[in-house]
Amino acid sequence: MNYSLLFYLSPEEFEARKDPKKREAFWKGFLPYMQALKDAGIVVAGAGLEAPGAARTVRLRDGQRLVQDGPFADTKEQLGGFFIIDVPDLDTALDWAARYPAGPGGLVEVRPNLPPVS
Amino acid sequence: MDAHRTIERAARDSYGRLLAFLAARSRDVAAAEDALADAFRAALETWPRTGVPEKPEAWLLTAARRRAIDAGRHARVHAEAVPTLLAVADEAQDLASADMMFPDxxxxxxxxxxxxxxxxxxxxxxxxxxxxxxxxxxxxxxxxxxxxxxxxxxxxxxxxxxxxxMAFELPQPKDLPPRLHAVLEAIYAAYGSGWDDVAGADPRRKGLALEAIDLGRLLLQLMPGEPEVQGLLALMLHCEARRDGRRTPAGDYVPLSEQDAARWSRAMIVEAEQLLMAAEKGGRIGRFQLEAAIQSAHAQRAVTGHTDWEAIALLYEGLVRLAPTIGALVGRAAAVAEARGAATGWELLNAIPADATRSYQPYWALAAHLLKRMQRLPEAEEAYNRAIGLCEDPGMREFLMRRAGQVP
Structure with a gap:
């Protein structure tokens, strides 16, 4: 069963990911976590996302394409990356979410993926 | 223990007794719970103000009956259970009001x-x-x-x-050991510690530690003289005695071997030791007595100033024979490494099947520690990263990062 682990980051964490001085501190917790997921052989896919400032939100209105700068939802924490993992059940997915080294304000959302459309 | 906790425990005690009584007769746990839910809530609100009533069970039953008569409630209780439950409640109330022994x-x-x-x-x-x-x-x-x-x-x-x-009855003597083991396992799962000689107490479960000890005490009260029950309670008390020592005042994780024994709870250690001695008199060794004996050996450091790792290694040897869980195998390797050198411990650790250890954090924490001691530094770093990646507890993660030399 596939689950998505969605990692939400605070603005400070988005900044720390790129800041030459703070990068190392940010990644030294996350890289081992990423490796542990890979070593467990459960990763289907995953990606880190650029900060929400780089987002464009696209809507269609009366057939017109409306492009807005910024993310869809204007919340403090924003989606910063995700993993899709293949694990037997929700409890196992939650166990993996609990191992995410969240910074202050950071959190993980766990959602079951829909089965593939056949 | 503060007054609020005393009252809470009295309320819970009464609740458990009543629920058990009602459920044993109606065999419907959900219906019995429904009947008692509001009464229990009322007790937790009222008793801290008024004190625990003289007959707590009678108080709760009066409160419960008043609610159970509400027509609205009946719809939520399984209809067929209502007459039985009311009859049983009446019987209970008679018993509780009279000065008769209320069956537990x-x-x-x-x-x-x-x-x-x-x-x-x-x-x-x-x-x-x-x-x-x-x-x-x-x-x-x-x-x-x-x-x-x-x-x-x-x-x-x-x-x-x-x-x-399902029958509410005590298992036949021949069925007792496996059934009792399941009860003990369930209580221990609520406590969920015992890891402190390797690394990482499970941070998820610590919220229930005191409740687990309550359950252990209750079980001992109901089965006095049962060695494994005494063993389990001794084990939990030994672990609990170290709760304050496990963190620095700043909140950093401290491994067992570096804990300040002066910060351990003397009262809990004494109680645990008494239980363990009583258990030994039973002459039936078991998994929980062995685990408690291991913790008891660690506790000796408070008196002698040093840890007898050879004794601990032998106790783990016995534990592995009785219950070769992944935790016991890793614990044995840790003790053997301390007693007979890192390389010997590493051999034992390395022999555990990889399938069992892939995502087991204490295994990687110990592997990192031993590899570092053997100066196999690149492998140690890999193992540290693995242990860090599997960590749930931020304090433990920080500790391992310091050990790995990743932070000062």
Missing amino acids: ERLKLMFVCAHPAIDAAARTPLMLQTVLGLDAARIASAFLVQPAAMGQRLTRAKAKIRDAG
């Missing part, structure tokens, strides 16, 4: 909760909810599942008890 059926309830037909994952939560009256949300957060999912798991378990007409 909680032990039977504990055995039903840990029945082989009940899903193993539901046994501990079921016991916490029925015997101690903890709510599903609190239990769910300690077991890291969604409250709704926990609620469903508990509902299914209760439906099983009712539909299978």
Whole structure:
């Protein structure tokens, strides 16, 4: 069963990911976590996302394409990356979410993926 | 213990006794809970102000009956259970009001909760909810599942008890050891520690530690003189005695070998030692007595100033023979490494099948520690990263990063 682990980051964490001085501190917790997921052989896919400032939100209105700068939802924490993992059940997915080294304000959302459309 | 906790425990005690009594006769745990829910809530609100009533069970039954008569409530209780339940409640009230011995059926309830037909994952939560009256949300957060999912798991378990007409009775002597083991396992799962000689107490479960000790005390009261029950309670008390020593005042994790023994609770250690001595007189060794003996050997450092690792290694040897769990195998390797050198410990650790260790954090923490001691630094770093990546507890993560030399 596939689950998505969605990692939400605070603005400070988005900044720390790129800041030459703070990068190392940010990644030294996350890289081992990423490796542990890979070593467990459960990763289907995953990606880190650029900060929400780089987002464009696209809507269609009366057939017109409306492009807005910024993310869809204007919340403090924003989606910063995700993993899709293949694990037997929700409890196992939650166990993996609990191992995410969240910074202050950071959190993980766990959602079951829909089965593939056949 | 503060006054509020005393009252809470009295309320829970009464709740558990009444629930066990009603459920043992109606065989419908959910209906009995429904009948008692509001009464228990009222007790927790009222008793801290008024004190614990002289006859707590009679007080709770009066409160429960008043609610049960409400027509609205009946719709929520299974209709067929209502007459039985009211009759049983009347019987209970007669007993509780008169100065008669109110039968304590909680032990039977504990055995039903840990029945082989009940899903193993539901046994501990079921016991916490029925015997101690903890709510599903609190239990769910300690077991890291969604409250709704926990609620469903508990509902299914209760439906099983009712539909299978499971008997509320004590197991036959020949069936007792395996059934008792399931009860002990369930209580220990609620405590969920015992890791402190390797690394990392499970941070999820610590919220229930005191409740688990309460359950252990209750079980001992119901089965006095049972060596494994004494062993389990001794084990939990030894671990609990070190709670304050496990963190620096700043909140950093401190491994057992570096803890300041002066910060351990002397009272709990003394109680644990007495229980363990009493258990030994029973002349039946078991897993929990061995685990408690290991913790007792660690506790000796408070008196002697040093740790007898050879004795601990031997105790682990016995534990591995009785119960070769992954935890015991890793614990044995750790003790052997201290007693006979890192390379010998590493050999034992390395022999554990990789399938069992892939995502088991204490294994990687110990592997990192031993590889570092053997100066196999690149492998040590890899193992540290693995242990760090599998960490749930931020304090432990920081500790391992310091050990790995990644932070000062």
